[in-house]
């Protein structure tokens with residue numbers, strides 16, 4: 556009964572809310588479809604947190620996606636022990652980047668007075684959830700080797716069975732508790748996804764890499780303009 560609730564009902568509820576919620580939010584609350592940058596309020600800790608976090612999460616996410624989409628490819632790669640070791644160690648290294656970055660980001664949000672004002676409950680919920688998820692992931696990587704192989708052979712078929720609308724929970728029910736918690740936390744993240752700033756992932760500005768960069772040209776002498784007695788300071792233009 557509990558297994559059915561956690562590994563059948565929860566995934567379907569999470570995926571439905573995700574689908575309806577992200578579309579609804581995109582259509583009606585477009586302004587909130589953003590990472591809502593806080594760089595203007597605090598930049599130094601943001602840099603040390605957000606860079607390792609994002610590089611780590613993107614690699615870890617793509618790793619999970621690959622094992623889900625091409626499990627046979629992962630098993631073929633892992634058939635040589637050295638390649639298995641390279642894959643596992645790379646995964647763990649990037650997961651540790653996520654962990655360090657996320658701890659910094661969370662600490663920053665909880666301690667900086669300016670950030671506290673703009674941090675809402677969902678900002679905290681999602682960062683705590685991600686932290687739990689990453690800690691569980693690292694725990695699995697260290698304690699239940701070799702995850703890339705047993706994910707491809709046991710968990711990938713379970714996930715596919717969910718999408719084929721024919722859920723098969725036998726393998727997942729036999730997994731250790733830590734793995735079960737990792738799966739449950741993943742579906743909880745999917746469930747709350749539309750109500751958090753994570754929606755920015757769906758509108759990643761990839762076009763920035765090929766669009767022409769923006770040029771900012773000063774039409775005046777900066778030192779003159781900044782003098783207190785300059786006419787700029789006495790009569791600032793209306794659009795400033």
Ligand code: HEM
Pocket residue numbers: 590591592593594601605609612613616660661664681682752753755756759760
């Ligand atoms: C290509 C994909 C992504 C891009 C381009 C991107 C970009 C950004 C940007 C620009 C910020 C704002 C940083 C600032 O405050 O100035 C941000 C914040 C954030 N991103 Fe991403 N992101 C991506 C993927 C992800 C993914 C996959 C996750 C998690 C699953 C994620 C989680 C977060 C979180 C939690 C924050 C808030 C950090 C904080 O301010 O405490 N991002 N992202």
